[in-house]
Amino acid sequence: MNGADAQSPVIVVGAGLAGLTCALDLVRAGLPVRVLEAADEVGGRVRTDRRDGFLLDRGFQVFNTSYPQVKRRIELPRLRLRPFTPGVLIHTAEGGRIRFTDPTRRPSDALALLTGKQDGKPGTGPGPLALAALGPLCALDLLAPPRLLKRLPELTTREELARWRVPDRVVDGFLRPFLAGVFLEDDLDTSSRMFHLTWRSMLRGTLTLPADGMGAVPRQLAEGLPPGCVERASPVAALSAAGVTFADGSAADARAVVVATDAAAARSLVPGLPAVATRTVTTYHHAATRSPLREPTLLLDARRRILNTCVLTEVAPTYSADGRALISTSVLGTDAPGREAALREVLAELYATGTRDWERVGTTTVAGALPAMVPPWPLSRTGRTASGVYVCGDHRATGSVQGAMASGTRTARELLADLRRP
Template identity: 45%
Template sequence: MLPWRHPSQAFSGVLADVGTPVDKAVLAALTTRDIVLPPSRLRAGRERTTLEELKHWGVSPKMVEKLLRPFLAGVVLERELETSSRFFHLIWRSFARGTIAVPALGMGEITRQLASRLPEEAITLETPVIAVTEEGVETAGGGTIPARAVVVATDPAMAAALCPGLEIPRMRSVTTFYHAAFRPPTDDATQFVDVQGEITDTLVISNTAPAYAPPGRALISTSVLGILSDADEPRVRERLSQIYDADASGWEHLATYAVEGALPAMTPPFSMRHPVRLGPGRYVCGDHRDTGSQQGALVSGRRAADAVLAEQW
């Protein structure tokens, strides 16, 4: 919660027991610096791990453990704070300057809007591609689709299978549990981080996007690092009761999504720009070509599109 966007909360933030007044002054200085400097300066800064960078700034262990480690775990999907300090400053800048949001109609709305601008006959679904060839692509059914330009927009493992020689970064994993409740455990659109337990973060996502749940129901989204299963749900539910100070025993467990390759690891030395052009007419995009984030995926897609236009038209 940013004090310049929520002035009424500023005083409670100063008094919160997450660090000393010096800690808060240091964090304010760090945040101001990241807001003021252009992204190019942040990308070109000296690189360390995030933990080393926080120590360099003089942030105390208490502030790290009470605030930064649990918060950043939900962003970079790791608790050791070994992520590149350059990426940390960029993402911290984004949190300070931007507004956190989710698409009102879900993430799929992004692709639906993109597809709506294309002729219907230009889109082929449920046609797995098994190889990128000199002529275009080969499909699992034995057919071929000729193409002057091929853009591989997949996860890193699939991209490497289709484009031999492509580097596969180490990946972070996360599991998300979805629960439905007849009453939201909180009326706030607030993301809670778990300082003491295994939960990375949880929020009543329908408080932010009401369309995510039908009238009279609330949708709670909870993330945990690593690969979990439905068998772990009762333990997660118990912890949610403690976090929300509410009885979660009556919540409906809707789904468990374990994503093994959720985010590329971004440990030093970390390059924020990998080539998107692999050869004549062959391109690749995804967050593994830029930074491990939705923003990185979008930026790499634009870079690939620019490369196609520059070469083909």
């Protein structure tokens, strides 16, 4: 705590999911709060831009309805959620397609899953024995309470799958390309505890997109705060003994400060905060006059040339204002000269159609899109720091909507407890 009086507000630096969640709990506890956001809109990395009549999320994102924080805080009907199919299509190394589907939700696809046939054509399915190896693992993650999953021995995801004797054919043909888009790494180095919790959320929830883009989620949270609480275009340059200093040199007093930015920005504001390795992703958005895949399904590449690609307008037609198809494709790392041209060739193969006439609508690189959650990775960290300020964000928990909001919740709880302490 700093030396400001009890009438000074708590300042939350950053209006992403963590900062907004923290601010909501502080306001509900009766504290005056100022949320200072450097950008012109709330959301942080969970934003949606409007360009040429299209909704462009910052990086490929999905909204999972099973997260506890989502169930607690979000009015789902207001988002007008549009579901993906409960499965994915994988372009195999041999050039065919395999459909991996949850047979409990799409029983009609179970035969295709076992045989590998897609649209009546022969494929290279993993076979029933290979798939059966996933059964015990899925049963554990589906039925066990999260507290048990959090206490499992921590390995890499790759080591954990080997421990469960999941065949290489299933790992390399399905799990590796799928999880690459979830964790933004394709070596399965992510903590096995994070894998189990993520797999549980996939099995129990539905992957969707809000009709107005992922940015609708933080906007709904912000609407729950008092008018004027969120101050946009208010970049904070430094923290001071009394509060914060803005980029223009002005200052504001605070009873306490919560830094709710990404990992790099938090470390620049809070001396001594440990560095957190992160993953970077680039997403290319293309428009086409006709949809290259007439279903709301993720398309993956077993050769790992991309993370994933999807015709977003098949999921949510509202992502396009004029009826054209919007195709979103994500790759690891940053954009570079010639990368988009090479990507078009890959997409032409994956979608089995020409891509030369596709219009490039936008390209977004998100540096630090997710923390690199390699073992040992604490699933939850305190918001308190040695310097007396508080820090929250997915880099203090897990790289997900749930992790960001849970970190904001924990930090608000700790701050309130400290304020009440004699």
